[in-house]
Amino acid sequence: MSQAATGGGSAGQGSIESRASWRAAFMTLAILSISFGSPLLIVVGMRPMQQALGTDRAVVALAGSLVWIGTGAGGILMGWLADRIGLRLTVAIGACMIAAGLALSATGSIAALYVGQGLMVGFLGSGGVYPPLLVYVSRWFDRRRGTAIALISSGQYIAGMVWPSVFERGLSGFGWQAVMLAYAAVVLIVILPATLLLRPAPIPAAPPRPAAGTVAPRRRVAGLPPNVAQALLCLAGFCCCIPMSVPQGHLVAFCGDIGISPARSAAMLSVMLAAAFLARQAWGALADRIGGLRTILAGSAFQAVTIACFLTTQDEAGLFAVAAAFGLGFAGIIPAYSVAVRDLFPSSEASWRMPLTLFTAMSGMAVGSWFAGLLYDHFGYYAPAFAVGVAFNIANLMIIGFLVGRTGGLRRAVSWPATA
Numbered sequence: 001m002s003q004a005a006t007g008g009g010s011a012g013q014g015s016i017e018s019r020a021s022w023r024a025a026f027m028t029l030a031i032l033s034i035s036f037g038s039p040l041l042i043v044v045g046m047r048p049m050q051q052a053l054g055t056d057r058a059v060v061a062l063a064g065s066l067v068w069i070g071t072g073a074g075g076i077l078m079g080w081l082a083d084r085i086g087l088r089l090t091v092a093i094g095a096c097m098i099a100a101g102l103a104l105s106a107t108g109s110i111a112a113l114y115v116g117q118g119l120m121v122g123f124l125g126s127g128g129v130y131p132p133l134l135v136y137v138s139r140w141f142d143r144r145r146g147t148a149i150a151l152i153s154s155g156q157y158i159a160g161m162v163w164p165s166v167f168e169r170g171l172s173g174f175g176w177q178a179v180m181l182a183y184a185a186v187v188l189i190v191i192l193p194a195t196l197l198l199r200p201a202p203i204p205a206a207p208p209r210p211a212a213g214t215v216a217p218r219r220r221v222a223g224l225p226p227n228v229a230q231a232l233l234c235l236a237g238f239c240c241c242i243p244m245s246v247p248q249g250h251l252v253a254f255c256g257d258i259g260i261s262p263a264r265s266a267a268m269l270s271v272m273l274a275a276a277f278l279a280r281q282a283w284g285a286l287a288d289r290i291g292g293l294r295t296i297l298a299g300s301a302f303q304a305v306t307i308a309c310f311l312t313t314q315d316e317a318g319l320f321a322v323a324a325a326f327g328l329g330f331a332g333i334i335p336a337y338s339v340a341v342r343d344l345f346p347s348s349e350a351s352w353r354m355p356l357t358l359f360t361a362m363s364g365m366a367v368g369s370w371f372a373g374l375l376y377d378h379f380g381y382y383a384p385a386f387a388v389g390v391a392f393n394i395a396n397l398m399i400i401g402f403l404v405g406r407t408g409g410l411r412r413a414v415s416w417p418a419t420a
Helices: 019-035 037-053 057-085 087-105 110-128 130-138 145-153 155-174 176-195 226-257 262-290 292-309 316-330 333-344 347-379 383-406
Strands: none
Touching (some): 019 037, 019 155, 019 176, 037 087, 037 176, 037 226, 057 130, 087 130, 226 262, 226 347
16 A cells, blocks of 8 residues: 555655644644634624624625635635745735735625625635645644644634634624724734744655556546545535534524523633534544544544534533534544545645645535525524534435445555555
8 A cells, every 4th residue: 555545654664754843733723723713703793793784694694604615715726826935925925815804894894794704814815824734734744644634723623712702702892893803913913923933844755657668557546536536525525514514603693592692602612612622633643543534434423413412402501512512523524634635645636635625625614604594594593504414414424434435444454445
């Protein structure tokens, strides 16, 4: 089995991992803990923004959805750009665009909100920060790649633990527009200096060339053409992120609708994301042992059970427990997709395959968040949105189960029918 196929490092060869690898990972974690705060402004401020703009909840939810679509689509372009102009400059551009997008969104019109969130915060902003940094850190590691990717992806949950309560106090005291402008300044003050501390990643070894006069065998992944395997992985990511997005995007509004105070609602979101942060490290270590695909399967099964539990209670204590359990379950899924891409495909293709996978996953986040708002506007409550989430989660389990079956089944030793 080749190293490209396993993604688990080079047994018997020197590892590229060093102290510098972990310094790069922790610096990336710090940057993402700030950049991931910007989408939470809409999550926490959905109800006051809806009231101030005099519109439907689906309209505000769509702005949050555009951030996810923009981040994924922008990551494809910005990942390509980072390989050409350098990571530092790409991330600096992304930080400036996040700040500019928040400032534009704060002007108070729906059109400015959509352009500011979708194009600037999402496509050019977060798209220039998260996907390029994910590829960057994956190139620093070969043995503990799953742990490292889980660590940096926890920036989303550090942001979720820290910022919702801060935003809720700011929204109560100063209004959503002032909070957006203040956070734009935080993004610039923290991220721009941090980019100067990002060192170039190790250059991956070139794959051996076939001997003269021979024809290289056609590469297959999981017994399938590589792009077919990629398409299935992307479809699975889309399906799993629809249920993932409903509590993340609507938990605060859902709690407010059933009489839970804004402060307790924001605290519940923080608890969910704190649980996700703690669990993500364990999921990353698991991915190092059993591979990305099997980790996705386990995490998705856990998520399916817990998303269904939101249909069973509206008690505050029960919802705190369900939110924490949901955080424990979904925490490892998105990093495991990145590990799966590196398991299945060579490093030279990571700069476009990883952002493409993220794009489809984040499109699922966007569609799920928007569609949940649409269903709420139609029915007046969130139970149909949670039920739709369960259905898409089952579809994800079927696709990932198929790929796991093509790569050795559930046994611990990962085996691909054909390798690069």
